[in-house]
Amino acid sequence: MSLETFSTSEPLTLGVELELAIVNRHDYDLSPSSADLLRLMAKRKIPGDVKPEMTDSMIELSTGICRNHADALGQLTEIRDALVDCARRLNVGLSGGGTHPFQDWSERRIFNTPRFHMLSELYGYLSKQFTIFGQHVHVGCPGPDEALVLLHGLSRFIPHFIAMSASSPYVQGTDTGFHSARLNSVFAFPLSGRAPFCTTWDDFGVFFEKMTRTGVVQSMKDFYWDIRPKPEFGTIEVRVLDTPLTIEKAAALAAYIQCVSRWLTVEKPFELAEDDYLVYTFNRFQACRFGPEGTFVDPKTGEHRSLREDILATLARLESHAIELKAEAALDYLRLELERHGNDATWARQVHAREHLLPELVRQQCQRWSGELQID
Amino acid sequence: MLDSILGTLGISLSGSGGLLWGSLVIIVGALVGEAVFRWVGLPRIVGYALAGMGVGLAGYGMAAGGLSPSLRVIVDLALGLLLFELGSRVYLRWLRTNPFLLVTSLAESLLTFVAVYLVMRWAGLDGPAAVALAVLAVPTSAAVISRVASEFGAAGQVTERVSMMTALNTLYAVFASKLLLAWLDLDTGQNPVQAIVQPLYVVAGSVLVAGLLGYAVARVARGLDLRNENSTLLLLGLITLALAVTQVLNLSTLLVPLMAGLWLRNTTERPWVWPRHFGTAGGVLVLLLFVIVSTSWSIAALAAGAGLAILAMAVRLAAKAGAVLTLGWFSGQSIRQGLGLSLALTPMSATALVLFADLQVSHAPFAAQIAPIALSAVALMELLGALAVLAALRGAREITPQRGA
Numbered sequence: 001m002s003l004e005t006f007s008t009s010e011p012l013t014l015g016v017e018l019e020l021a022i023v024n025r026h027d028y029d030l031s032p033s034s035a036d037l038l039r040l041m042a043k044r045k046i047p048g049d050v051k052p053e054m055t056d057s058m059i060e061l062s063t064g065i066c067r068n069h070a071d072a073l074g075q076l077t078e079i080r081d082a083l084v085d086c087a088r089r090l091n092v093g094l095s096g097g098g099t100h101p102f103q104d105w106s107e108r109r110i111f112n113t114p115r116f117h118m119l120s121e122l123y124g125y126l127s128k129q130f131t132i133f134g135q136h137v138h139v140g141c142p143g144p145d146e147a148l149v150l151l152h153g154l155s156r157f158i159p160h161f162i163a164m165s166a167s168s169p170y171v172q173g174t175d176t177g178f179h180s181a182r183l184n185s186v187f188a189f190p191l192s193g194r195a196p197f198c199t200t201w202d203d204f205g206v207f208f209e210k211m212t213r214t215g216v217v218q219s220m221k222d223f224y225w226d227i228r229p230k231p232e233f234g235t236i237e238v239r240v241l242d243t244p245l246t247i248e249k250a251a252a253l254a255a256y257i258q259c260v261s262r263w264l265t266v267e268k269p270f271e272l273a274e275d276d277y278l279v280y281t282f283n284r285f286q287a288c289r290f291g292p293e294g295t296f297v298d299p300k301t302g303e304h305r306s307l308r309e310d311i312l313a314t315l316a317r318l319e320s321h322a323i324e325l326k327a328e329a330a331l332d333y334l335r336l337e338l339e340r341h342g343n344d345a346t347w348a349r350q351v352h353a354r355e356h357l358l359p360e361l362v363r364q365q366c367q368r369w370s371g372e373l374q375i376d
Numbered sequence: 377m378l379d380s381i382l383g384t385l386g387i388s389l390s391g392s393g394g395l396l397w398g399s400l401v402i403i404v405g406a407l408v409g410e411a412v413f414r415w416v417g418l419p420r421i422v423g424y425a426l427a428g429m430g431v432g433l434a435g436y437g438m439a440a441g442g443l444s445p446s447l448r449v450i451v452d453l454a455l456g457l458l459l460f461e462l463g464s465r466v467y468l469r470w471l472r473t474n475p476f477l478l479v480t481s482l483a484e485s486l487l488t489f490v491a492v493y494l495v496m497r498w499a500g501l502d503g504p505a506a507v508a509l510a511v512l513a514v515p516t517s518a519a520v521i522s523r524v525a526s527e528f529g530a531a532g533q534v535t536e537r538v539s540m541m542t543a544l545n546t547l548y549a550v551f552a553s554k555l556l557l558a559w560l561d562l563d564t565g566q567n568p569v570q571a572i573v574q575p576l577y578v579v580a581g582s583v584l585v586a587g588l589l590g591y592a593v594a595r596v597a598r599g600l601d602l603r604n605e606n607s608t609l610l611l612l613g614l615i616t617l618a619l620a621v622t623q624v625l626n627l628s629t630l631l632v633p634l635m636a637g638l639w640l641r642n643t644t645e646r647p648w649v650w651p652r653h654f655g656t657a658g659g660v661l662v663l664l665l666f667v668i669v670s671t672s673w674s675i676a677a678l679a680a681g682a683g684l685a686i687l688a689m690a691v692r693l694a695a696k697a698g699a700v701l702t703l704g705w706f707s708g709q710s711i712r713q714g715l716g717l718s719l720a721l722t723p724m725s726a727t728a729l730v731l732f733a734d735l736q737v738s739h740a741p742f743a744a745q746i747a748p749i750a751l752s753a754v755a756l757m758e759l760l761g762a763l764a765v766l767a768a769l770r771g772a773r774e775i776t777p778q779r780g781a
Binding site: 024025026027028029031032033036039040086088089090091107355356357359360363 | 464465467470473474529531532533536601645646647648649707708710713774
C-alpha cells in the first residue's frame with residue numbers, strides 16, 4: 001500500500017482524542033461496558049465522536065476541529081457531560097489516568113471488531129496489556145513538508161508533554177516508581193519510537209515504500225511513534241500524553257502544544273538535525289520516570305537542567321504566542337499545576353498515601369473527571 | 377439389627393448421626409460440584425444441588441420433617457452473608473439516575489404476583505393458598521446470582537441489574553409475606569391490633585438491627601483492612617451476632633442482612649472491598665446452603681405438587697420476562713440483555729424456602745396445605761435456576777473468558 005497524499009488542513013488547528021477507563025461503581029475495577037455506553041451515546045448529539053478501543057473497558061472520545069483553547073475546552077465539556085450522563089444510567093464510572101491502578105490485564109476482553117481481533121492475534125498479551133489510556137493531540141499543518149518539520153521540532157518537547165500529563169504511577173496494584181508507567185507498554189510494540197529524520201514528504205515516501213516492501217508495515221496506523229503524521233487529516237499527531245484526570249488539563253495541554261507549534265513555525269528557534277535525537281530516549285525516560293524532577297539534556301548545548309526549569313523557561317518564551325492564540329488561561333493553568341502537584345501522578349500518590357485504598361483513588365479520579373471533585 | 381450389634385460395642389449411629397452424615401454430604405457435594413464444573417462446565421452449585429437432591433429423594437430431606445432448627449441456622453447464616461454482599465453492591469441512587477429501573481422492578485414483581493395468583497386460583501386453590509404461593513414466587517434468590525457471578529467473574533449490565541432487582545424484589549417479598557401472615561392471623565380470628573402491629577414491628581425492628589450492623593461494620597472497616605483474614609472473621613462474627621439477635625427478637629433474617637448491606641453501600645461513598653463470601657468459612661456455608669435447599673426434593677411432594685409447581689414457575693418466568701423485555705428499552709438495555717436479565721431473575725429457592733419456613737413456624741397447617749407445590753417449586757428451581765443464570769450471563773457475554781472456560 002503506498003503512502004496516501006497529505007490532505008490540506010488549516011494550520012495550527014487542534015483535534016483532541018482521549019481514551020477513558022470505564023469502571024464499575026462497587027470496587028472500581030474495569031467494567032466491560034463500552035458496547036453499552038456506545039449504544040446509549042449513539043442517541044446523543046455531540047460536537048465530536050466516541051469510538052471503541054482495543055479492550056471493552058476502554059472508550060475513546062474525540063473532538064471536532066478546534067480553533068483554540070476555549071473551543072477545545074468547550075467541545076470536551078459537552079462530550080464529557082454526555083458521556084457522564086450515559087455512564088450514570090448504566091451505573092458505571094469514567095476515569096482518566098494513563099493506566100488503571102489495579103486491573104488485571106489477563107481479565108480483559110478484546111472489543112469485537114476484525115481489526116482488534118487481528119491485532120490481538122498478532123501482538124498476543126501485549127494487546128490486553130495495551131489497556132492503557134492516552135491523549136492524542138492533532139495539529140493542523142499547511143502541507144506535508146511543514147508537517148514533518150513541525151514533527152521533528154516538537155520532538156524536543158516530548159519530555160515536557162510526558163511530564164505534565166503523567167498520570168499512571170500504579171500498575172497492577174503496585175507503585176511502579178514511574179510518573180508515567182503507561183509508556184512502558186507502548187514501547188513494547190515493535191514499531192514504537194520515533195519517525196525517521198526526513199524533512200520532506202518525498203523522502204518520507206521513500207522510507208515508507210521500503211517499510212511496506214518488506215511487508216513489515218501495511219499503513220501509517222501500524223506505526224506507534226510518539227509523533228506520527230496523519231495524512232488523511234492533514235495533521236501530525238502527538239501520541240505521547242497520558243490521559244489527564246480532568247478535561248481542563250487535557251485542553252490546557254492541547255493549547256500548550258498549539259503554542260509551541262506556533263513558536264516553532266513562526267520563529268524557527270532551533271535548527272533541526274538528526275543529532276537532536278541522540279538525547280531523545282534519555283530525556284523521554286527521565287520524564288516518564290521522574291516527571292518534572294527528571295533531568296533534561298539540551299540537545300543543542302548538552303547542558304543538564306531539571307525538566308521543570310525547561311518547562312518554565314518554555315512557558316515564558318510562549319507568552320506572545322499564547323496571546324495570539326488566546327491561550328493565556330491554558331498556560332497559567334499549567335504553571336499553577338506545576339507549582340502545586342507537579343502532575344496528576346503526584347496527586348494520585350498523595351491520595352493513596354492518605355487513603356491506602358486504590359479503589360478509593362479510582363473513585364476520586366472518576367469524581368475529578370466528571371467535575372464533581374474540584375481540588376485547589 | 378445393625379444398631380443392636382453396634383450398641384453392644386457402645387457405638388450409636390443415631391447419636392453421632394449429625395456429624396457423620398453432615399461430613400459425608402459435604403464431601404459428596406464438593407466432589408460432585410467439581411465433577412460438574414470440570415466435565416460439563418456448569419457452576420459448582422449444580423453439583424451441590426444434585427448431592428442435596430440425592431439426600432432428599434432418598435427420604436431424608438425436608439418433606440420428612442420440614443426445615444429443622446439446626447439446618448435453619450445454617451441456611452439463615454449462609455443466605456445472610458449472600459444477602460449482605462448483595463445489598464452492599466446495590467447503589468440506590470442508580471434508581472434516581474435511571475428511573476425506569478424502579479418501574480421495571482415494580483412491574484416484574486407485581487406481574488409475577490398477579491399472574492401466579494390467577495393461575496393458582498384457576499387451578500383450583502383457594503384464596504389464601506394462592507396468595508401465599510404468589511408471594512413465594514416474587515423474590516429472586518440472591519444465593520444463586522451471587523454465587524454464579526463470583527464463580528465465573530461476571531461483570532456487565534445484566535449482572536448489575538439482576539443484583540439491583542433481586543435486592544428490590546426480596547424486599548417486596550418479605551414485606552408481602554409479613555402482610556400475608558397478618559392477614560392469616562386476622563382470618564383465624566386473632567387480635568386485630570396484634571395482627572397489624574406484628575408486621576410493623578418486624579420491619580421496623582429489622583431496619584434498626586440492620587442499621588446497627590451496618591454501622592458496626594463501617595466502624596470496623598475504619599480501623600482494619602477488610603481484605604485480611606482476621607478482619608473478615610470479625611465481619612462474619614458481627615453478621616452472625618446480628619442474625620442471632622434477629623432470631624431472638626423474632627425479626628426477619630432476610631431483611632436484616634440485606635438492609636445492612638444496603639445501608640453500608642448507600643451511606644458512604646468509599647468503596648467496600650472484602651473477600652468474596654468472606655473467605656473460606658463463607659464458602660463452606662454457601663455449599664451447605666445449596667445442599668440443604670436441595671433436600672426439598674421428595675418423591676411424595678413431587679407426586680402431589682409437581683404439575684402445579686411447573687405451571688406456576690412457567691407463569692412466573694413469563695411474567696418477569698414480559699416486564700423486563702417491554703420496559704427494558706427505556707432503561708438503556710439491549711434486547712440480548714433483556715433476555716439475559718429475564719433468565720437471571722428465575723432462581724428462587726433459598727429465599728422462598730426461608731419465607732416458607734417462616735410460614736411453617738407460625739401457621740403450620742396452612743403451610744402443610746401448600747407444602748407439596750411450594751417444595752416442588754423450590755426443588756425444581758434450585759436446579760434450573762443455576763443453569764438459567766449461567767445461560768443468561770454467557771448469552772449476554774458477561775463472563776470473563778478465563779474463568780468461564
